[in-house]
Amino acid sequence: MKQPKVENKIVLISGGTSGVGKAAAISLAKAGAEVIILGHRQSRADAAVAEIQRRSNNPLIWAELCDLTLHSDIKALHERLIDQNIRLDA
Ligand SMILES: NC(=O)c1ccc[n+]([C@@H]2O[C@H](COP(=O)([O-])OP(=O)(O)OC[C@H]3O[C@@H](n4cnc5c(N)ncnc54)[C@H](OP(=O)(O)O)[C@@H]3O)[C@@H](O)[C@H]2O)c1
Numbered sequence: 001m002k003q004p005k006v007e008n009k010i011v012l013i014s015g016g017t018s019g020v021g022k023a024a025a026i027s028l029a030k031a032g033a034e035v036i037i038l039g040h041r042q043s044r045a046d047a048a049v050a051e052i053q054r055r056s057n058n059p060l061i062w063a064e065l066c067d068l069t070l071h072s073d074i075k076a077l078h079e080r081l082i083d084q085n086i087r088l089d090a
Helices: 019-030 042-056 071-083
Strands: 010-013 034-039 061-065
Touching: 010 019, 019 034, 019 042, 034 042, 042 061, 061 071
Parallel strands: 010 034, 034 061
Antiparallel strands: none
16 A cells, blocks of 8 residues: 655644554654654653654654543643644644
């Protein structure tokens, strides 16, 4: 299957701190995407960012904390992304 071009694209992955989400983040980071991972625990988010950066050799990885069960957290995340002028491609 043909892979979409993700170089220089900004991709947000919910559940990106472990499991299938982290695996997808590593794959996209290796392909050159800038990756934002979502989790809801700081320690796991920090560890995942370090691991994804190391395994992909891509420094453009960061985490945002957001409890997806809370509308207030989702709204706050949305506002942070807009405030930072982050353009999400996927
Ligand atoms: N693994 C598989 O083979 C497989 C196959 C088919 C479908 N799925 C489905 O895919 C999903 C992920 O599976 P997984 O095995 O990768 O799970 P996992 O390793 O337990 O990953 C869960 C992820 O979701 C995040 N998360 C959990 N509760 C959250 C909340 N309230 N707000 C924000 N983030 C939250 C966790 O963040 P924290 O690190 O902060 O806790 C973590 O990043 C599940 O719905 C599962 O049913 C998995």
